[in-house]
Amino acid sequence: MSDLGLPAAVETLRRVREDPHRLGHRGHGPDSPVEGAGHGATGPARKRIVVGYGFWIFLLSDIVMFACFFAAFAVLRGATAGGPTPRDVVELPRVGLETAALLLSSYTCGLSFAATNARSLLWTQVFLLVTGLLGLAFVGLELQEFISLAARGITPQRSAFLTGFFGLVGLHGLHVTVAGMWLATMMAQVQVKGFRREIVHRLICFNLFWHALDIVWIGIFTIVYLMGVTP
Amino acid sequence: MFGKLSWSAIPLDQPIPLITSVVLILTILGVLGLVTAKGWWPYLWREWITSVDHKRIGIMYCLLGSVMLIRGFADAIMMRSQQALAINAPGYLPPEHYNQIFSAHGTIMIFFAAMPLVIGLMNFVTPLQLGVRDVAFPTLNSVSFWLTASGALLVNVSLFIGEFARTGWLPYPPLSEATYSPGVGVDYYLWAVQISGVGTLMTGINFVTTVLKMRCPGMTYLRMPMFCWTVLAASLLIVAVFPILTATLAMLSLDRYFGFHYFTNTAGGNPMMFVNLIWAWGHPEVYILVLPAFGIFSEIFSTFSGKPLFGYRSMVAATLFICIVAMMVWLHHFFTMGAGAAVNTAFGISTSIIAVGTGVKIYNWIFTMYGGRVRFSVPMLWSLGFIFTFVIGGMTGVLLAVPPADFLVHNSMFLVAHFHNVIVGGVVFGLFAGIDYWFPKAFGFRLHEGWGKAAFWFALVGFWVTFAPLYILGLQGMTRRLQHVNIEEWRPLLDLSLVGVGILIVGAVCQVVMLVVSILRRDELRDVTGDPWDGRSLEWATPSPAPFFNFAVMPNVQGEEAYWDIKLRAVESQQLSPEPRYEPIEMPVNSPVGFYTAFFATVTGFALIWQIWWLAGLGLAAAFAGFVVFAWRDVHEFHVPAEEVARVDRARRSAREALLERLGQQGAAT
Ligand code: HEM
Numbered sequence: 092m093s094d095l096g097l098p099a100a101v102e103t104l105r106r107v108r109e110d111p112h113r114l115g116h117r118g119h120g121p122d123s124p125v126e127g128a129g130h131g132a133t134g135p136a137r138k139r140i141v142v143g144y145g146f147w148i149f150l151l152s153d154i155v156m157f158a159c160f161f162a163a164f165a166v167l168r169g170a171t172a173g174g175p176t177p178r179d180v181v182e183l184p185r186v187g188l189e190t191a192a193l194l195l196s197s198y199t200c201g202l203s204f205a206a207t208n209a210r211s212l213l214w215t216q217v218f219l220l221v222t223g224l225l226g227l228a229f230v231g232l233e234l235q236e237f238i239s240l241a242a243r244g245i246t247p248q249r250s251a252f253l254t255g256f257f258g259l260v261g262l263h264g265l266h267v268t269v270a271g272m273w274l275a276t277m278m279a280q281v282q283v284k285g286f287r288r289e290i291v292h293r294l295i296c297f298n299l300f301w302h303a304l305d306i307v308w309i310g311i312f313t314i315v316y317l318m319g320v321t322p
Numbered sequence: 323m324f325g326k327l328s329w330s331a332i333p334l335d336q337p338i339p340l341i342t343s344v345v346l347i348l349t350i351l352g353v354l355g356l357v358t359a360k361g362w363w364p365y366l367w368r369e370w371i372t373s374v375d376h377k378r379i380g381i382m383y384c385l386l387g388s389v390m391l392i393r394g395f396a397d398a399i400m401m402r403s404q405q406a407l408a409i410n411a412p413g414y415l416p417p418e419h420y421n422q423i424f425s426a427h428g429t430i431m432i433f434f435a436a437m438p439l440v441i442g443l444m445n446f447v448t449p450l451q452l453g454v455r456d457v458a459f460p461t462l463n464s465v466s467f468w469l470t471a472s473g474a475l476l477v478n479v480s481l482f483i484g485e486f487a488r489t490g491w492l493p494y495p496p497l498s499e500a501t502y503s504p505g506v507g508v509d510y511y512l513w514a515v516q517i518s519g520v521g522t523l524m525t526g527i528n529f530v531t532t533v534l535k536m537r538c539p540g541m542t543y544l545r546m547p548m549f550c551w552t553v554l555a556a557s558l559l560i561v562a563v564f565p566i567l568t569a570t571l572a573m574l575s576l577d578r579y580f581g582f583h584y585f586t587n588t589a590g591g592n593p594m595m596f597v598n599l600i601w602a603w604g605h606p607e608v609y610i611l612v613l614p615a616f617g618i619f620s621e622i623f624s625t626f627s628g629k630p631l632f633g634y635r636s637m638v639a640a641t642l643f644i645c646i647v648a649m650m651v652w653l654h655h656f657f658t659m660g661a662g663a664a665v666n667t668a669f670g671i672s673t674s675i676i677a678v679g680t681g682v683k684i685y686n687w688i689f690t691m692y693g694g695r696v697r698f699s700v701p702m703l704w705s706l707g708f709i710f711t712f713v714i715g716g717m718t719g720v721l722l723a724v725p726p727a728d729f730l731v732h733n734s735m736f737l738v739a740h741f742h743n744v745i746v747g748g749v750v751f752g753l754f755a756g757i758d759y760w761f762p763k764a765f766g767f768r769l770h771e772g773w774g775k776a777a778f779w780f781a782l783v784g785f786w787v788t789f790a791p792l793y794i795l796g797l798q799g800m801t802r803r804l805q806h807v808n809i810e811e812w813r814p815l816l817d818l819s820l821v822g823v824g825i826l827i828v829g830a831v832c833q834v835v836m837l838v839v840s841i842l843r844r845d846e847l848r849d850v851t852g853d854p855w856d857g858r859s860l861e862w863a864t865p866s867p868a869p870f871f872n873f874a875v876m877p878n879v880q881g882e883e884a885y886w887d888i889k890l891r892a893v894e895s896q897q898l899s900p901e902p903r904y905e906p907i908e909m910p911v912n913s914p915v916g917f918y919t920a921f922f923a924t925v926t927g928f929a930l931i932w933q934i935w936w937l938a939g940l941g942l943a944a945a946f947a948g949f950v951v952f953a954w955r956d957v958h959e960f961h962v963p964a965e966e967v968a969r970v971d972r973a974r975r976s977a978r979e980a981l982l983e984r985l986g987q988q989g990a991a992t
């Protein structure tokens with residue numbers, strides 16, 4: 092326990108101090124009802140748990156929406172109408188770079204929250220900024236991909252397969268863009284208002300959102316791109 | 323500059339929509355003028371428009387739903403009279419107008435009448451029954467409501483500016499694609515449903531979180547009133563399937579606006595994919611409507627029989643069973659797609675299995691009445707009418723679930739009769755029952771009993787006279803959505819159905835009269851005890867109307883029927899529990915964010931419908947700016963001082979003491 096300076100360790104210590112019962116980390120049910128977690132007969136949950144819980148539910152619904160676009164892509168994948176096939180569309184090097192940027196951004200996003208837990212304004216902002224820049228790089232690369240495809244006449248209007256492709260990938264890109272706008276707003280809020288209770292709650296939600304988009308991207312990377320080049 | 327919008331969008335040459343919209347606009351202007359003249363705006367703004375109180379929001383939802391119910395009913399009257407008049411004759415509605423009417427009727431009834439009423443009751447009742455002061459996200463709740471209102475507004479604007487979809491309440495492609503529906507009708511549908519759908523999704527999230535994380539101390543899952551369970555199940559369904567609706571309509575919009583090929587019949591698009599996706603939402607949607615209605619009936623049967631709900635645990639299990647199986651039956655809406663015998667059989671079986679869960683519930687309700695002291699008040703009448711009507715609707719549903727039989731009557735009047743049988747008999751009867759039941763809690767006085775009973779009997783008889791003929795017509799081969807009919811033999815039944823509509827109109831008039839009479843005689847009908855029906859769940863522990871903070875002190879539930887236990891203890895010991903120590907209460911502050919969001923949603927939606935791109939961009943930018951501004955607020959809660967809480971609660975306690983005394987005297991007399 093000599094590495095007290097690390098945010099994760101600070102966070103652990105703080106949790107133990109403020110939250111000796113490890114809220115939300117114990118089983119449900121009558122044997123271990125936890126005050127403030129909304130379990131069993133203990134009464135309403137604390138605000139932090141309610142907010143996080145509600146946001147999880149929202150994320151699930153968002154993932155259902157992605158599932159529809161995945162399903163549509165799968166149904167329409169073979170309907171190339173004599174036009175380009177998945178092989179013609181995929182450019183693995185660029186997609187690899189996109190993936191790297193996004194995965195890295197998830198890591199920095201996690202670091203930013205560790206800094207939030209340690210109540211370090213500077214590091215929170217630094218890591219949020221890095222996260223945002225990596226997200227911007229991702230969106231930029233994707234835009235570049237779309238433009239170069241369009242230059243070769245590969246547009247969603249060409250065939251149902253391309254409709255499914257641009258729809259799914261574009262929806263994810265739109266999500267990352269909106270998340271980026273949210274991130275910018277959060278940075279301004281943290282700067283002006285500091286770590287107020289509701290600001291921290293919003294940072295929790297933002298983190299969840301960013302990681303969820305990462306997970307969706309793994310699905311897209313695998314199903315659209317990797318499976319697009321494997322025969 | 324104004325996209326596709328021009329003066330020709332106003333239907334100056336069509337008398338019916340023109341007159342309707344002029345009357346509507348005059349009515350709206352009249353109401354606005356009255357509000358202005360009386361100086362009610364500050365009050366409305368403070369107490370209602372910006373309110374984040376779940377009870378206020380619930381009441382506004384119900385108001386919206388009731389108005390839209392009347393609008394949808396007007397469409398229905400026009401359709402039935404057109405069919406009766408258009409037997410070997412043109413009738414009075416040209417096809418392109420008739421098609422808009424049946425599309426608007428279905429859309430309005432499902433999205434803007436039934437859903438707001440169901441969600442309104444969910445809003446009003448759930449926190450009270452759970453013993454808490456509000457839902458999990460009060461401000462989000464207000465946003466949900468205003469988005470729903472925004473969608474309803476757009477649908478009604480289509481009456482006056484432009485046109486509505488002619489594609490039915492589910493816009494099947496390729497008909498709904500830009501090639502075959504080039505006008506703005508489908509776009510009105512898309513954006514109205516999309517905007518209100520987002521509101522509904524947020525309601526679902528809100529209520530899942532509320533039920534799972536916001537129960538008062540002692541309220542374990544298996545102590546929750548049945549209504550809360552059905553709210554949970556319906557909300558889970560909303561969260562699971564409304565994103566499918568959003569995605570599907572977004573895909574159709576991409577097709578229409580940007581020439582994508584999701585559902586086109588060219589370039590490899592797949593129209594049947596739309597049908598699959600939309601029913602993957604659509605079937606669960608009917609259960610989103612009917613499950614809360616089941617919850618309402620459960621409360622009513624047990625209250626008016628003076629008994630706990632029979633088989634409470636089996637009822638919970640049946641609810642969750644229906645919740646899950648509802649997502650596994652969607653293909654029964656298009657057995658004729660040609661998926662093959664194996665697929666059709668699987669879905670036929672899963673569909674019939676749902677009826678098992680429903681059957682469990684029906685028996686439980688009947689056994690709840692068995693051996694009880696049944697009081698035939700208005701809510702109970704609706705519930706009894708429901709059992710009779712719904713059982714028959716369920717049985718015709720099971721008939722339709724048999725693929726070979728469905729091939730014969732698919733898309734016929736038999737189908738129309740089936741789903742009205744379950745939706746009117748189940749959902750609408752449930753809503754009327756629920757409104758009658760909880761009205762005193764909302765406004766402090768009961769609804770007039772005589773007029774309520776009259777409304778029930780006219781509705782029940784009118785329903786059967788309207789829809790029983792449609793079953794027969796369907797079996798005789800009449801398909802749905804006919805603008806004219808050229809088979810003379812169908813005339814008697816179509817006329818009979820029109821008579822039924824006449825009876826339903828009388829029923830609707832009775833409802834309005836009931837409301838007016840009740841308001842005029844509110845002093846006689848006043849509920850001073852807060853417990854007008856001898857209720858069993860926590861909402862009856864509050865005074866009527868309930869104070870904005872619901873409970874002065876959060877209840878501590880000790881048994882399965884929270885309030886019934888408290889009441890028994892009090893009657894037994896002939897005294898209330900000792901006065902608690904009152905503490906200040908923290909309540910969320912009002913917020914205009916819902917109204918603001920909906921305003922810009924309406925503007926953006928309208929701009930997108932008419933392809934006024936700059937306005938759409940402006941609307942989105944304003945929405946984002948609003949988001950930032952509202953996120954900047956610092957004050958989220960205000961304190962109700964302990965003295966105020968004490969004052970309200972002491973009034974409640976003295977009313978309860980009077981009630982207790984009366985009960986004690988009655989007990990001594992027997
Ligand atoms: C007892 C269980 C039920 C069964 C077995 C059942 C079965 C069916 C089947 C097989 C169809 C499709 C028929 C066709 O298109 O040819 C259908 C249509 C429909 N059902 Fe049910 N149903 C049941 C309960 C309900 C309930 C509770 C509701 C609503 C609250 C409902 C609302 C509808 C609607 C709205 C349609 C048709 C919509 C349209 O095509 O526009 N059903 N039902």
Ligand SMILES: [Cu+2]
Nearest residue numbers: 605652654655
């Ligand atoms: Cu169905």
